Amino acid sequence: MNLTQHFLIAMPNMADPHFAKTLTFICEHNDQGALGVVVNRPLDMDLQALLEQVSIRQDSDTLKGVPIHFGGPVQVDRGFVLHSPVGEWQSTLAVSSEIGLTTSKDILQAVARGEGPGKILVTLGYAGWAPGQLEHELAQNAWLTVPAKPELIFDLPAEERLSAAMQDRKSTRLNSSHMSE
Secondary structure, eight states, rough: OOOOTTEEETTTOOOOOOTTEEEEEEEOOOOOOOEEOOOEEEEEEEHHHHHTTTTTSSSSSSSOOOEEEESEEEEEEEEEEEESSSOOOSSEEEEEOOOOEOSSSHHHHHHHHTTTEEEEEEEEEEEEEETTTTHHHHHTOOOEEOOOHHHHHSSHHHHHHHHHHOOOOHHHHHHHHHHHH
């Protein structure tokens, strides 16, 4: 099972407060574990404030109001930029041919200059699972999974992403049940 490029939809009985009512995008899943970012939990901070905190100068106020998200409980003091297109940055995990996850400061500097990727979602922290841990949580029915659509992450407001992914899951299940008949 490889859940890279899938969403994890937290089940209503999710006990962990970090993940209750969350939609998590899995960036990497292999025999070493899994890494993802929560994409529907904006923080009370915007990109302009974050750039000021890390001493990146901006030429305009265009980044005011661009939300920063809680990406997960691991390394919450560190920024993670989910973006499209992938581009060439100092430290990027290519999730797919369209989406990258970058942790280097050069991407934020480019965004501040208006030269960054066309679509970005910035998080503080990420979600990580040890080898076998995510599979165990899936077996315990902690999560539903659905193939991820980048437009849910980049084009919808945060509060609509979870329900949109749930709709995708319903339609995916309906289509696959019709195909098996």
